Amino acid sequence: MSASRVCALSALEQDTALRVEVDGVPIAVVLDSAGEVHAIGDVCTHGDISLSDGFVDGDTLECWAHGSAFSLRTGKPLNLPAYEPVPVYAVTIDGDDVLIDPTVTKEA
Structure with a gap:
């Protein structure tokens, strides 16, 4: 599978998560305060x-329900x-397009 466009870079708000879905995979896309785009x-x-729906603080995303960051x-x-991690996906920026392939995870 190849990466899919999930949103426009200009549509992302700093320190706010955006929920997208790619081929049935729910992904949180975050533009952090340093200007880096993440997908988990x-x-x-x-x-x-x-x-x-949680809170972005630096390079963390905190669950609103129970506080796990x-x-x-x-x-x-x-x-x-x-105590279990969530997957982290590679993000590609092409012009104003944010691209994610949910079958490709980043190595920690």
Whole structure:
């Protein structure tokens, strides 16, 4: 599979997560305060909650329901109650297009 356009770069708000779905895979896309775009699995591994409804702080995304924060770079949980990581996807920027392939995960 090749990468799919998920949104326009100009549509992303800094320090806010946007939920997208590519071939049935829910993904949270985040433009962090440093201007880097990240894509991680949108489902909290603790409570089956959408992470894109959570809070962005630096390079972390915190689940609004139980407070588990996940690294946007590695997908690893940084605190309990979550202890399983979420997938992290490679992001390609082509002009104003944000492209993600949900079959290709980044190595931590």
